[in-house]
Amino acid sequence: MSKRHQMKYQHYSVEDFDSYDCLKLSKRFYLVLIFILRGYIVWLMSVTNMRDRVGIISWIYPETSLFYLSLFSGAVGLFVVLIISLRRPEAAKWIQVSWQHCRKILITALIFDLLTHAVGYFYLQLLSLEWLIMQVVLSTGLVLLCYNSERFRINLDEFPQKLPEE
Numbered sequence: 001m002s003k004r005h006q007m008k009y010q011h012y013s014v015e016d017f018d019s020y021d022c023l024k025l026s027k028r029f030y031l032v033l034i035f036i037l038r039g040y041i042v043w044l045m046s047v048t049n050m051r052d053r054v055g056i057i058s059w060i061y062p063e064t065s066l067f068y069l070s071l072f073s074g075a076v077g078l079f080v081v082l083i084i085s086l087r088r089p090e091a092a093k094w095i096q097v098s099w100q101h102c103r104k105i106l107i108t109a110l111i112f113d114l115l116t117h118a119v120g121y122f123y124l125q126l127l128s129l130e131w132l133i134m135q136v137v138l139s140t141g142l143v144l145l146c147y148n149s150e151r152f153r154i155n156l157d158e159f160p161q162k163l164p165e166e
Contacts, residue, residue, distance in 0.1 A: 008154060020089060020160035026151040029106075032142045036077035036109045039070025063126045069116040076109035089162040096159055103146050103156055114139045 009023070018024050034041065039061075046056040061067035080102060086095045098105070117135045120126040146152060 008150075018160075020163060022158040022160050023151060023154050025084070025155055026149055028145045028149045028152055029102075029155060032106050032110070032146060033077055033080060035138065035142055036106065036113060037074045037081070039067060039074045040078070042067070043071065065124060066120055066126055069120055070113075073109065073113040073116045076105060076112060080105055080109070087160060089160045091159075099159055100156060103152070107143055107146055110139045110142055 012023060016024055042057055042060050046054060049056055057064075057067055061070065079098075083095060083098045083102060086092070087099055114135055117127060117132055121129070121132045
C-alpha cells in the first residue's frame with residue numbers, strides 16, 4: 001500500500017467501511033440526493049397518509065405545477081438511486097462508468113432543478129423571488145458540498161470488487 005493511499009484513509013476507522021472494503025457513502029452524498037428527490041419524498045409521504053392524501057403535497061407545494069416540476073427534475077436523482085442499488089462487484093460496465101460520473105450527474109440534477117424553479121418564477125409566475133433566491137443558495141451550497149468533501153471524492157474513486165475467500 002503506497003504512502004499516498006494510506007494518507008487518504010488515515011482519518012477513517014474500520015466502521016467507516018462496508019463489506020467490500022469500500023468507504024461507506026458520504027452523508028453529503030445522501031443530503032444532495034434527498035434534496036434532489038424531495039418531490040418524490042413528499043409524494044411518498046402523501047401516499048402513506050391515510051387521512052388526507054393530497055394535504056402534504058398541497059402544504060409543501062401550494063401550486064401543483066411546482067410539485068410536477070419537482071418530480072420532473074428529481075427523475076435524474078432516481079437514476080442515481082438505481083446506480084447506488086446496483087453498485088456491487090461484477091456490476092455491468094455502464095454502472096461502473098455511471099458511478100464514476102455520479103458527482104457530475106448530481107450537479108446536473110441540481111442545476112436542472114434550479115432551472116425548473118427559474119422557469120417557475122420567470123415564465124409561470126409560480127414562485128416568489130425569495131423562494132427562488134433560497135433555491136439558488138441551497139443549490140449552490142449543495143454543489144459546493146459535492147466538491148469540498150474528501151470522502152465524496154474517495155467514494156467516487158472506489159467501486160466494490162469481489163473480495164478473496166477467507
